[in-house]
Amino acid sequence: MPTLLIRFPGGRYHTTPSGHHVNEGQIEWPPSPWRLLRALLACGYNSLGWEGDLCKPMANQPPPLARSLILKLADVLPSYAIPQVVGAHSRHYMPLTTIDKGREKTALVFDTWAQLGDQTLAVTWDVDLTCDESTLLAALAERLGYLGRSESWADAKLARVEDVCPLPNCVPTDTLSNPGIGWEQVPVIAVQRPAEFDRWRNEVTARLLAPLQPPAGKRPTKALLTKREKAALPYPADLIACLQADTNWLRGHGWSQPPGSQRVFYWRPSDILESGAPGPRKAAREAPPVEAMLLSLATESGNDHALPAVTRVLPQAELMHRALGGRIKRIAGHSPVISGCDAEGRPLKGAHLHAHILPLDLDGDQHLEHILVWAPMGLDQVAQSAVRGVRNTDMKGGVGRLKVALAAAGDLADLRGLTGEYGERMGRMLGPLEGAEQWLSLTPFIAPRFTKRSGRNSLEEQVRSELLSRGIQQQVEIERLDPWSSRSPVIRMLSGDEHGSGIEPEVASPRWARFRHFVRTRRNGPAPPVDCGFALRLRFAEPVRGPLCLGYGSHFGLGLFQADA
Structure with missing residues (x-):
């Protein structure tokens, strides 16, 4: 099972959960599986020399080995070992480049982050990788410069056999019954399983293209082909294309949540993310045998x-x-x-x-x-x-x-x-x-x-x-x-x-x-x-x-x- 060990040299993890505005002050903890896979793809194009067009990211295709790796990681929900962090924020008045009554207009913006110091985040996928896929994952992890916003400097590596990995304390709810007091559910955005996405896309596109069929015995006209292409355009061809879609494309086609994604719930300790300065810890009482x-x-x-x-x-x-x-x-x-x-x-x-x-x-x-x-x-x-x-x-x-x-x-x-x-x-x-x-x-x-x-x-x-x-x-x-x-x-x-x-x-x-x-x-x-x-x-x-x-x-x-x- 591959495990990524991620440190944040700046001691901060800056990010906003998908579907939330930055001024809501929310912190995505743990980092979502969707964000992790997008970051790995970005490392490949930016640092490993994968061929691609920055103007048409959805048309880019990673190498076959990278495609196999990403789809394997997308097929399971990872488990996390997340350290205890403290939520913090700063406030900035951002200029809007507009003059009103002789003064430049500004907007108040909150920058929220998780303060975790030199602690390590561990992400484990329960999949079997080939030697080549493990080598590629290690190369991508080493080139991960940041995770989340660009202020979140990251130093990642693929865990080796001799590395001591912390035990998972944040797992999907479908793998763990209600653990009781001291735990809470948190939603994150994850990738659909490839088979589920393919089935969904085939059903949707078949329904959309059914009225755009040429008459029996006739070839489709150019105009009809254009309409069919336009109708299927908002639906990416595969999960890799979904992961590479940018915000402008999503907004242009009316997506409030990226296609190929799903919201899942994780169990995490209820005190793992504090909203203020950490208080004194109560000594844990060990239950007698x-x-x-x-x-x-x-x-x-x-x-x-x-x-x-x-x-x-x-x-x-x-x-x-x-x-x-x-x-x-x-x-x-x-x-x-x-x-x-x-x-x-x-x-x-x-x-x-x-x-x-x-x-x-x-x-x-x-x-x-x-x-x-x-x-x-x-x-x-x-x-x-x-x-x-x-x-x-x-x-x-x-x-x-x-x-x-x-x-x-x-x-x-x-x-x-x-x-x-x-x-x-x-x-x-x-x-x-x-x-x-x-x-x-x-x-x-x-x-x-x-x-x-x-x-x-x-x-x-x-x-x-x-x-x-x-x-x-x-x-x-x-x-x-x-x-x-x-x-x-x-x-x-x-x-x-x-x-x-x-x-x-x-x-x-x-x-x-x-x-x-x-x-x-x-x-x-x-x-x-x-x-x-x-x-x-x-x-x-x-x-x-x-x-x-x-x-x-x-x-x-x-x-x-x-x-x-």
């Missing part, structure tokens, strides 16, 4: 039966993890709590202390309406911000959207204290505070290695190995439950089953049929060695505290147990 956060899920229609089925705990957890990863990337770039990896992408060693994402059915209707995000190492401020910032997630393999809201946050003891039906099922999944000696499968246990009849890879030894990896070293009796046997208890589902043992097989079968239909293979991760789920009962010598998650996919809802009273 919490053990778990409970999220509630709802459909757009509010229909609970349209929520994901309990058998889809694994794909639903994966989708939530992907949403959290996207939030983390925008907030801090990396979080070992959420990803389970260090800054180099290596998995964390030791016990499973990073986040578990556990979809739950707490109302017993066989649909997932809650997600528990639990991390034994604690959810730090970054992880909490990511969880709070997720407002939507997908469902059913990416079809449809779910609304997400924070229901509770705190220690597991706080969640054990929930009352009512939700609290009963939550307490069964977490187990009592002092722990429980017996635990029963709530979701299928998937062996992390190929199972053998005996030895370290037998099912029982793999369970013991999983317990050791989670710091549980006491002896355990492992019972593999056979749903077809009348001597085995019915497997309690996420909805809870109040029946005890001794139930006939034909009564137990329907419940087990749902249990065996759980999705057991990750969509974006390694497949299990054996695609087979087991129902287990674990009996410990001493009480063990929950939650208890074991085996393949245990961080995404599989291998979850509940206390068996």
Whole structure:
């Protein structure tokens, strides 16, 4: 992803947002994508020797490599790392070269700018460039003398691998849900996607030229061709021509906004642009770590039966993890709590202390309406911000959207204290505070290695190995439950089953049929060695505290147990 690092040696960024008068005192912060691409094109004609006619800028055509570069950059909205600035202005009485009552008339003009000192602005496009395109972009950046008005002296370069780039803090609203308090939306002018512009221009010109068709079987006259050319003249042939249009041309054809442009909204910190002298900064209070956060899920229609089925705990957890990863990337770039990896992408060693994402059915209707995000190492401020910032997630393999809201946050003891039906099922999944000696499968246990009849890879030894990896070293009796046997208890589902043992097989079968239909293979991760789920009962010598998650996919809802009273 190419990143431009831009400094302003004069410490000032002078510009007025598109569509505003200079005397309105508005500051375009961040610089719009439209302005950046126009500046790069201007550098090519002025400094790289591209052939062009200054009198007919729209007729100019950059070299093929430059055209490819500009269209790639135009196809995405960049993200910004904008420093905190202070808005300032000066007032000038500009002469109008008109004498009135013996004195020259003047007009009051405001010159507004952003005062940013020696701070650096970073602009990142999420595109892949070829080596030649990257070299050209670097050459254009080095020749960028100013950005905005000519007073905004600029010193730009294309970031190299060894350069430390600040993290983005200003991103398009369509890539980020409402981040909450402390953020605001700001409109900027950007380039339409090339495909969208071509489709729009074809539709408009076809409609305009439809009445100017020659009679059937006749060639168009010269006058008709002139009319057709005149009718299509206000609509540039492509996006490059739109970017090269000057103000006189736009006004002459009645454009209030350049063709090929669109207004988009960006999220930026609400205190990033101050209108006066900067005041004293309040020390940011760091949120204390919490053990778990409970999220509630709802459909757009509010229909609970349209929520994901309990058998889809694994794909639903994966989708939530992907949403959290996207939030983390925008907030801090990396979080070992959420990803389970260090800054180099290596998995964390030791016990499973990073986040578990556990979809739950707490109302017993066989649909997932809650997600528990639990991390034994604690959810730090970054992880909490990511969880709070997720407002939507997908469902059913990416079809449809779910609304997400924070229901509770705190220690597991706080969640054990929930009352009512939700609290009963939550307490069964977490187990009592002092722990429980017996635990029963709530979701299928998937062996992390190929199972053998005996030895370290037998099912029982793999369970013991999983317990050791989670710091549980006491002896355990492992019972593999056979749903077809009348001597085995019915497997309690996420909805809870109040029946005890001794139930006939034909009564137990329907419940087990749902249990065996759980999705057991990750969509974006390694497949299990054996695609087979087991129902287990674990009996410990001493009480063990929950939650208890074991085996393949245990961080995404599989291998979850509940206390068996």
